[in-house]
Amino acid sequence: MKSVATRKAELESRRAALLARIAEIGQELDAHESKDWEELAVEREGDEVLEDLGLSAQHEMRMIDAALKRVEEGEYGYCVKCGAEIAEERLDVLPATPFCRDCAPRR
Template sequence: MYEEKHKHLKELEKVLATRIESVSTDLSHEHDADSAEQVTERENEDVLRNLKEETRLELKQVRSALKRIESGEYGTCATCGEAISPARLDALPYATLCIRCAR
């Protein structure tokens, strides 16, 4: 029933895992010897760390959605038990709440 969602989530999982690897690689680079350049590099590292954490959290949600597909719980609101609308799942494929409960 949710074959397309499963496929989309698997693709998203790969994209997010690749992003985490890329950011991790960027964070592992040595700093420039120039102190002015180091300030910029450290600011960039803060942005990269935030991006990595946000991506890690999204990846966790994607993997959770994949487990819900496998268990047959996907598309059901975790709070009220009603169906999550297809439009909501299109917009946020790892949604766990219907729009009413999300508000």
């Protein structure tokens, strides 16, 4: 069983990785120099994928920030809906999850 301190370190590490990814995506989106219409169309398609990745990373960061707040409040590892303890196996897969296995499908 992992300690809350270990979980917190893992969440902070993942948050740092997401910040780096978001910065890379921003740089890539700003780096276009093509003036050819065809190349611009291809770049725009790529930009849409990058934007989706960036939005996904931002969502995950919000989840991590909320989990870190629960750590500070002493509520990490407990379902925010029913108050039950979240299974260790679930936290291994989804460390930022606010819900137990039973409440997650009902949210």
